[in-house]
Amino acid sequence: MKQYLILLFSLITLPAFADVPRVSAQQFVDLQQGESTYPGYRRAHAKGMCISGEFVSNGNLSRYSTASVFKSSKTPFIGRLSIAGNNPYAPDLKAPVRSLALSFATSQTKQWRVAMNTPPVMAVANPHDFYQQIVAIKKGPEAIGAFFEAHPESADFLQWKANYQPSSSFALETYHSINAFYLVDEQNQRQAVRWEVKPHASTSSLKNSFTGDNALFNEFKQQLSDGPVMFDWVFTLATEQDDEHNPAKRWPQTREKMIAGQIKITQWQAQQGGRCDGINYDPLVLPQGIEATKDPILRARSAAYAESYRRRAVEVLAGDVEEGRDE
Amino acid sequence: MNKKITRFSASMRILHWAMAALIISLLSAGMTMVKSLEVWQLELLTLHKAAGLLVAVLVVVRLVNRWCATVPALPDSLPRWQKTMALGSHYALYSLMILMPLTGFLMQYYGARPIAVFSWFTLPSALYPDIELYALYRQLHGFIGYTLAVLILVHVLAALQHHFIRKDGVLKSML
Ligand code: HEM
Ligand code: HEM
Numbered sequence: 001m002k003q004y005l006i007l008l009f010s011l012i013t014l015p016a017f018a019d020v021p022r023v024s025a026q027q028f029v030d031l032q033q034g035e036s037t038y039p040g041y042r043r044a045h046a047k048g049m050c051i052s053g054e055f056v057s058n059g060n061l062s063r064y065s066t067a068s069v070f071k072s073s074k075t076p077f078i079g080r081l082s083i084a085g086n087n088p089y090a091p092d093l094k095a096p097v098r099s100l101a102l103s104f105a106t107s108q109t110k111q112w113r114v115a116m117n118t119p120p121v122m123a124v125a126n127p128h129d130f131y132q133q134i135v136a137i138k139k140g141p142e143a144i145g146a147f148f149e150a151h152p153e154s155a156d157f158l159q160w161k162a163n164y165q166p167s168s169s170f171a172l173e174t175y176h177s178i179n180a181f182y183l184v185d186e187q188n189q190r191q192a193v194r195w196e197v198k199p200h201a202s203t204s205s206l207k208n209s210f211t212g213d214n215a216l217f218n219e220f221k222q223q224l225s226d227g228p229v230m231f232d233w234v235f236t237l238a239t240e241q242d243d244e245h246n247p248a249k250r251w252p253q254t255r256e257k258m259i260a261g262q263i264k265i266t267q268w269q270a271q272q273g274g275r276c277d278g279i280n281y282d283p284l285v286l287p288q289g290i291e292a293t294k295d296p297i298l299r300a301r302s303a304a305y306a307e308s309y310r311r312r313a314v315e316v317l318a319g320d321v322e323e324g325r326d327e
Numbered sequence: 328m329n330k331k332i333t334r335f336s337a338s339m340r341i342l343h344w345a346m347a348a349l350i351i352s353l354l355s356a357g358m359t360m361v362k363s364l365e366v367w368q369l370e371l372l373t374l375h376k377a378a379g380l381l382v383a384v385l386v387v388v389r390l391v392n393r394w395c396a397t398v399p400a401l402p403d404s405l406p407r408w409q410k411t412m413a414l415g416s417h418y419a420l421y422s423l424m425i426l427m428p429l430t431g432f433l434m435q436y437y438g439a440r441p442i443a444v445f446s447w448f449t450l451p452s453a454l455y456p457d458i459e460l461y462a463l464y465r466q467l468h469g470f471i472g473y474t475l476a477v478l479i480l481v482h483v484l485a486a487l488q489h490h491f492i493r494k495d496g497v498l499k500s501m502l
Contacts, residue, residue, distance in 0.1 A: 023363040024363070024364065025361065025362055025364055028363060028364065036423065078455075101476070105439065105454045105455060107451075107454075108441065108451035108452060108453070108454060109441045109451050109452075110441065111439055111440065111441055111447040111452070119500075126362040128364075180428045210472070223480065258381075261470060275455065276460070277458070278455070278456040278457065278458035279439070279456055280438065281454075284369060285440055288443075288446075288449075292369060294366050296365075296366050297368075297369055299363075299364075299366045299369055300364035300368075300371065301365055302368060302369060303361060303362070303363055303368050304364065306361070308363070308466055310462070313457075313459070313461050313462035313465065314462045314465075314466060315460055316440075316458050316462060317458075317459045317462035317463060317466075
């Protein structure tokens with residue numbers, strides 16, 4: 001009987017010895033949502049719209065992963081286009097980061113959620129530094145300058161930023177996984193990958209004639225009324241030399257790239273009441289055949305997304321949602 | 328009945344202490360992982376769900392075992408109201424032990440998140456989330472979890488009170 005008590009005691013005291021988080025998920029989401037909250041909306045990437053379509057896989061990746069999405073077939077998705085920030089009414093052309101999220105509900109036991117941004121890398125490699133980076137951004141240019149100086153790991157990000165010009169259309173951007181994942185094959189072999197979703201459209205063929213706060217979204221809706229918008233889904237395979245746990249470091253351009261197929265966006269819906277609104281695009285919702293790396297940024301996302309999802313879900317349940325002003 | 332039973336059967340004692348350890352670790356794991364941005368959060372979450380489902384199985388075994396067994400009576404010296412309280416709190420503990428895994432499962436079901444129990448099997452979820460039902464079961468899981476933690480504390484204090492203050496055989500009957 002004594003041994004039960006000792007076991008019980010050690011289990012109770014275990015959390016006290018565990019690594020105490022420096023920033024909690026709640027603190028992170030508090031910082032992201034800022035002073036003004038918009039009930040019912042995401043605490044980050046609040047402004048967005050639902051899209052749907054299908055991923056047309058060419059089967060090339062089925063050699064690396066057992067996930068059914070990669071068989072040569074078509075898999076429908078419910079996606080979301082968004083801009084970074086807490087404000088669902090923000091002027092969209094001004095947003096520094098644009099995003100594409102995809103949800104594949106292949107069966108009741110297989111779900112895959114993907115949330116991608118325009119930068120190919122993070123400026124920092126862990127959530128605590130990322131928190132401080134957002135604090136610095138909110139303080140202003142001087143603070144952010146000092147932040148980057150104190151964080152030499154931001155070199156790859158800054159180099160990308162210096163050469164990046166936000167485009168006039170969601171259909172012209174390249175969306176990156178940033179974090180690395182493992183593709184897992186039938187023999188349980190793991191291959192670390194990153195991916196990007198690359199546009200078929202080119203700058204020369206696209207002019208955005210819309211103005212105002214919703215120019216980006218309105219332009220995309222118009223494109224969809226003319227036909228599907230296409231992207232290539234391109235995977236980069238890591239080698240031994242690449243650190244799949246560091247989201248701030250780019251992998252060399254010479255790494256093998258494979259096109260998995262085409263993302264074909266065919267329809268849109270307003271996000272309020274739209275089918276993407278209730279989805280938490282937590283990138284750690286993975287089907288068999290895809291696994292998470294130990295990248296500290298990737299691992300931090302689940303708890304933060306769950307906190308934001310919980311807040312807005314409770315507001316939706318309570319009927320405490322502001323009706324869209326942007327429709 | 329010739330001899331009064333003074334101790335719970337071995338199977339009941341083992342179930343009691345095994346589940347106590349499991350549930351207390353689940354409570355502390357739950358409260359830790361919803362705050363944590365650390366790398367181990369994913370493993371803790373995966374373990375939490377698997378261990379939570381184990382509780383669901385064990386609580387059924389335990390209830391069947393409980394209904395089939397004769398258990399020691401509370402001491403006659405105990406005032407009636409305290410006997411009622413003791414009985415009520417035990418019903419409450421069993422109810423919450425059932426409700427915790429149930430709300431946990433339903434929260435994941437309506438969040439459209441299949442529950443992979445290692446690579447052994449995967450419990451299905453809804454294809455598309457229902458954000459309102461997610462909110463309902465998420466909130467219930469949290470509130471019932473904190474209620475259970477408080478109830479366990481009261482339960483432990485009562486057991487210690489029996490042992491050290493009343494000096495009756497109540498704690499010993501479970502050891
Ligand atoms: C520690 C790092 C990060 C934190 C704490 C964080 C936090 C969040 C939160 C709280 C949300 C709102 C979720 C919801 O309510 O459904 C969100 C949305 C989003 N995040 Fe992150 N994020 C992080 C890193 C990243 C990275 C690296 C990417 C891109 C690769 C990314 C892309 C997105 C996208 C695209 C959305 C919008 C998803 C949607 O449309 O619903 N995030 N993020
Ligand atoms: C006796 C069994 C269980 C106990 C005592 C327990 C306890 C807890 C507690 C105390 C929390 C933190 C709640 C909060 O801070 O609001 C939690 C969170 C959670 N539990 Fe359980 N749980 C149990 C079973 C389960 C099961 C069976 C599942 C799913 C299969 C589950 C899934 C979860 C999830 C996903 C969270 C985190 C939710 C979020 O991040 O928003 N739990 N649990």
